[in-house]
Amino acid sequence: MDILAQAEGSGRTLTMVLFLATVAVTIGITIWGHRYTRTATDFHSGGRGFSAWQNGFAIASDYMSAASFLGIAGTIALFGYDGFLYSIGFLVAWLVALLLVAEMLRNTGRFTMADVLSFRMRQRPVRTAAAVSTLSVSIFYLLAQMVGAGALIALLLGIKEGETFLGMDAATAKIVGIVFVGLIMTLYVALGGMKGNTWVQIFQACVLVGGAAVLTIMVLGQYGFNVSNLLEDAATASGQGAAFLEPGLRYGVEVPGDAVQTMWNKLDLLSLGIALVLGTAGLPHVLIRFYTVPDARVARKSINWGIGLIGAFYLMTLVLGFGAAAIVGYEAITAQDKAGNTAAPQLAEVVGGDVGGSTLGSVMLAVIASAAFAAILSTVSGLVIASSSSLAHDLYNSVLRRGQASERQEVGFAKLASIGIGVVAIVLAIFAQNLNVAFLVGLAFAVAASANLPTLLLSLFWKRFNTSGALWGIYGGLIASLTLVVFSPVFSGAENSLLGEGVDIAWFPMSNPGLVSIPLGLLCAVVGTLTSDESDSEKFATLQVRALTGAGSERAVNH
Amino acid sequence: MTTSPDADGPPPEVSEADIAAMHDDPRFAELKRTLFRFIVPATFGFLAWYLLYVLLSAYARDFMGTVVFGNVNVALLLGLGQFLSTFGIAWGYSRYASRNFDPKAIELHDAVHYGEDR
Numbered sequence: 001m002d003i004l005a006q007a008e009g010s011g012r013t014l015t016m017v018l019f020l021a022t023v024a025v026t027i028g029i030t031i032w033g034h035r036y037t038r039t040a041t042d043f044h045s046g047g048r049g050f051s052a053w054q055n056g057f058a059i060a061s062d063y064m065s066a067a068s069f070l071g072i073a074g075t076i077a078l079f080g081y082d083g084f085l086y087s088i089g090f091l092v093a094w095l096v097a098l099l100l101v102a103e104m105l106r107n108t109g110r111f112t113m114a115d116v117l118s119f120r121m122r123q124r125p126v127r128t129a130a131a132v133s134t135l136s137v138s139i140f141y142l143l144a145q146m147v148g149a150g151a152l153i154a155l156l157l158g159i160k161e162g163e164t165f166l167g168m169d170a171a172t173a174k175i176v177g178i179v180f181v182g183l184i185m186t187l188y189v190a191l192g193g194m195k196g197n198t199w200v201q202i203f204q205a206c207v208l209v210g211g212a213a214v215l216t217i218m219v220l221g222q223y224g225f226n227v228s229n230l231l232e233d234a235a236t237a238s239g240q241g242a243a244f245l246e247p248g249l250r251y252g253v254e255v256p257g258d259a260v261q262t263m264w265n266k267l268d269l270l271s272l273g274i275a276l277v278l279g280t281a282g283l284p285h286v287l288i289r290f291y292t293v294p295d296a297r298v299a300r301k302s303i304n305w306g307i308g309l310i311g312a313f314y315l316m317t318l319v320l321g322f323g324a325a326a327i328v329g330y331e332a333i334t335a336q337d338k339a340g341n342t343a344a345p346q347l348a349e350v351v352g353g354d355v356g357g358s359t360l361g362s363v364m365l366a367v368i369a370s371a372a373f374a375a376i377l378s379t380v381s382g383l384v385i386a387s388s389s390s391l392a393h394d395l396y397n398s399v400l401r402r403g404q405a406s407e408r409q410e411v412g413f414a415k416l417a418s419i420g421i422g423v424v425a426i427v428l429a430i431f432a433q434n435l436n437v438a439f440l441v442g443l444a445f446a447v448a449a450s451a452n453l454p455t456l457l458l459s460l461f462w463k464r465f466n467t468s469g470a471l472w473g474i475y476g477g478l479i480a481s482l483t484l485v486v487f488s489p490v491f492s493g494a495e496n497s498l499l500g501e502g503v504d505i506a507w508f509p510m511s512n513p514g515l516v517s518i519p520l521g522l523l524c525a526v527v528g529t530l531t532s533d534e535s536d537s538e539k540f541a542t543l544q545v546r547a548l549t550g551a552g553s554e555r556a557v558n559h
Numbered sequence: 560m561t562t563s564p565d566a567d568g569p570p571p572e573v574s575e576a577d578i579a580a581m582h583d584d585p586r587f588a589e590l591k592r593t594l595f596r597f598i599v600p601a602t603f604g605f606l607a608w609y610l611l612y613v614l615l616s617a618y619a620r621d622f623m624g625t626v627v628f629g630n631v632n633v634a635l636l637l638g639l640g641q642f643l644s645t646f647g648i649a650w651g652y653s654r655y656a657s658r659n660f661d662p663k664a665i666e667l668h669d670a671v672h673y674g675e676d677r
Contacts, residue, residue, distance in 0.1 A: 248616075
């Protein structure tokens, strides 16, 4: 059964029209935001005037990517419970940001993560290191999202091998998708800055959560709102029975007769879990959102909004994933996409069709497709802002110009940087379009957890911490995660690795480096600190007073 | 609460030395204790609870597969428990901070910026 291919003619056109309409709204918002972006505070931090609910919606939008929506729903649809395990790590992680990072970051920094890291250190080397790590995380994450977006456009338009739509075959549609997403995200950032982009993200959060909510209610409605019946159907349809509702089909797989591989698989699950929970509070595009509110108290409230939205959303993906397993079925999902990324859109079409005929099926497909694009676009644009702010504020102004550049020059450079990052991301994504880059999301989280979070926490809480410690910590965590991934089975030596089975340089047995790279990053930071005599207790005193009381913190700007 | 930024405009600028001086104030030590009293146990608590959940998912699959009612098993309930505990800790922290931490933090912020007489 080939559901999406049946959505020819009117269905595809409807999907395109609804998708283009939501994009048109966001471009309108961006042009409006452009009029209010003058100072560096406007560009990097949206003027710091956003309220708790506004920033909360934008946080949710930044965070909920294609990986969290299509990826988790698809993993649940194909492997059952293990997809849910992923979303739990993604959600619990917000407590690290809430309890340990957000308020103190808001009180001590201005625009970037490096502001806090370099507060009591030598500026230029620490800012350089922080910019390198920010760019690495952003590029890995961007690449995964954009390659996914390309594949998604071809799939959502239902273009199969040998078919064309609007004169595009599947391969062309992929490239067009990548270029389109790249252009739109660059436009959001270069034109709208943080202010325009935040409003775009608020709108996109509504599209995403609204679309998912409507579909969730329709799925639950089919089961008379009895979740147990839905679970039973999903387990039966999967052919796995009760195992489908238990952990172990996707992560930490037990290989019969191979105790060593089983051990590594289970440690890999632990490694993934730890990187998910510690990575979020080190993601640069998440961190800079805390600068867009007037003070630390609003930052705290905005995370509560974010946690509520993200938590509710993941509960919906649980229903959508099991719903797709029960209603669409394994065969139909894997026929469209082996990784299951089209499970949610396929579910939308079938359930819509069951409730209100083929027209409602097409409408629901269009709604969920728009929600998926909103998820992708809001995440990539957040990453472009984070990396262009870091390039302009940390590398250009603080390192190259030694803090002498004017605000105008810094904002001008940031806009240019966003265009540069957009071009680099498009080119890399086109080169990588047929590679298996799904592991890059995990890598981004591993780098954030190994390089960024330890140094951030040590600089906020450890008096002795110094420049050498920050440099060792960032570079150590970054190099450790990268090296381990290059020599892991996701990179070479396995059937579905990046370089394929032909090349085999793998010696690290786990796909997720976190279990080793996070302690290693922390160890590097501590050793680096103790091997240097530098220590400034006066600056640490200032940092702590600022962090806890908000004295001397950056204020909101009024226009 | 003695200031509202909207009504009074931004507070007067202060030097780094003025800010650092507050560090030795006993009230600052008390402020720090108030914060750490919540965030330290809460952080260790939720990390341990999450780690326990992941360890059970990896090594106690028979237990996780125990059916509690209908088709709902322990794994699903523990997973939903992680959601509930996350919501609960976030809510509890906000309540604790706005009652116990914020008034003290605002008092010290104003003491740094406006001096003690306000």
